[in-house]
Amino acid sequence: MSISVQAQLDAAVLQEADHATGRLERLFSRLFLGLVYPQIWEDPVVDMQALEITPQDNLVCIASGSCNMLSYLAAGPASVTAVDLSPAHVALGRLKLTAAQHLPDYAAFYQFFGCADLASNADLYDRYIQPYLDAPSRSFWEARAPFKRRISVFQRGFYRRGLLGRFLGAVHLVARLGRVDFAPLLAARTLQEQQAFFDLKIAPLFDMWLVRTLAGFRAALFGLGIPPAQYDKLAADGDGDVLPVLRERVRKLMCDFPIQKNYFAWQAFARRYDPSPAGALPPYLQQHNFTALRRHASKGRIVNRALTDVLAEAPDGSKQGYVLLDAQDWMNDQQLNALWDEITRTASPGARVIFRTGGTADILPGRVKPETLNRWTYDEMESARGTAQDRSAIYGGFHLYRFQG
Incomplete structure (x- = not known):
C-alpha cells in the first residue's frame, strides 16, 4: 500500500497524536488499510427516502462496503461517485460494479454476493468478472493471502471476513x-x-x-x-x-x-443473509432491482481518495446529494469546515446531505462556520424519521440537511 494512502488515513483519524489516544488512533488508521466492512451498516432504504433520487441527480458518497452505492444506482441517478480511504473497500466496490455489468444473470449475481460462500464463485469470477476488472482491483483480489487467492473469500463465507x-x-x-x-x-x-x-x-x-x-x-x-x-x-x-x-x-x-x-x-x-425466498436483502441484491442496477452500473465510480479532495475538483453547483456516513464523527473542526466549504460550493439549490452520528446529537452547530451552515436547513422531521427507521440500529442519529442556495 502506498505511503499516501496511509497518510490520508492518518489525517482522517488522528486527532490527538501525542498521547495514549493518539496511539489508539494510529492503530485504528492502520486497520483501515484492509477490509473493514464486507457489508455497509447504514440502511440504504432510509438513505434513498431522504435523498429523493431523480434521473438528474449527481450523488457523492463514502463507499464502505458499497451496498449504498449500488443501491443508489438501482434508483437511476445521473451518476454516483463513491470515495473511500481503504484500498480494500475500493477494490470491493469495483468488484461489485463489474459483476453487476458482466455476470450472466441475477442468479449468478445473488450467488456471488448474496450467498458468497459457494465453490463455484471462483469460476464466476474467472469467466465473467476478471476479464473486465481494472488492473489494481484485479491485483488485489488475485493476491495470495497467504495461500489462496483473496477472491476465494467468496467461496468460504465473505461476510465472516x-x-x-x-x-x-x-x-x-x-x-x-x-x-x-x-x-x-x-x-x-x-x-x-x-x-x-x-x-x-x-x-x-x-x-x-x-x-x-x-x-x-x-x-x-x-x-x-x-x-x-x-x-x-x-x-x-x-x-x-x-x-x-x-x-x-x-x-x-x-x-x-x-x-x-x-x-x-x-x-x-446468523452472519449471513436469510436464505428463504422472501428473506430481506439490501436493495442492490433484490431481484426486482437487478435490471435497473445492470443498466445504471456504468454511472458509478469509486476512487481511493478523501471526499474533500474529490469535491475540490468538482464544478460549482454540480451535485445534488451527499452521503457522509459517520465520517464527520472522526473529524476535527478544521477538517469539518473544509468539507462543508466544498459541499456548499458544489451543491445545487435543493441539494441534500445525509449523515449518521455515533451520539444522538447533530454535531454541526457550533463547529461549522455560521456563514456556511446558515445556507442549509436542518430537516428535523425527516431526521427523526430516519433515525427511527434505520434498521442497522448502530447509530444514535440520522441527519438530513437541505441546501437553500
Missing part, C-alpha cells in the same frame, strides 16, 4: 459463553417474541463481568469501525458509560423491526 466479520465472530463467542443460541430469534414471528428473547437471553449478557470489562476499552469497538473520538461520543450518551448505549442499540436491532425484514439482524446474529 474483514474487521467487522471478525468482531461479530467474537460476539458469537461471548454469546456461547453465556449459553445463547440465536436460532429462536431468527425463527421469531412477532416483535413480542423478539422482545422476549432479548429480555431473557441478551439483556443478562450486559451484566457479565467479561462484557462490562471489554466495553470499557476504547479499542474494543474498533471492529465496528468506531475510532476513539466516536467511542467518546457514544459514551457521552450514557453519561460516560458506553455499556447502556450498546445495550439499547442491540435491543433496537433485535426488537424494533420484524426479523424477517431486517437483513442487518441476520448478518449480526
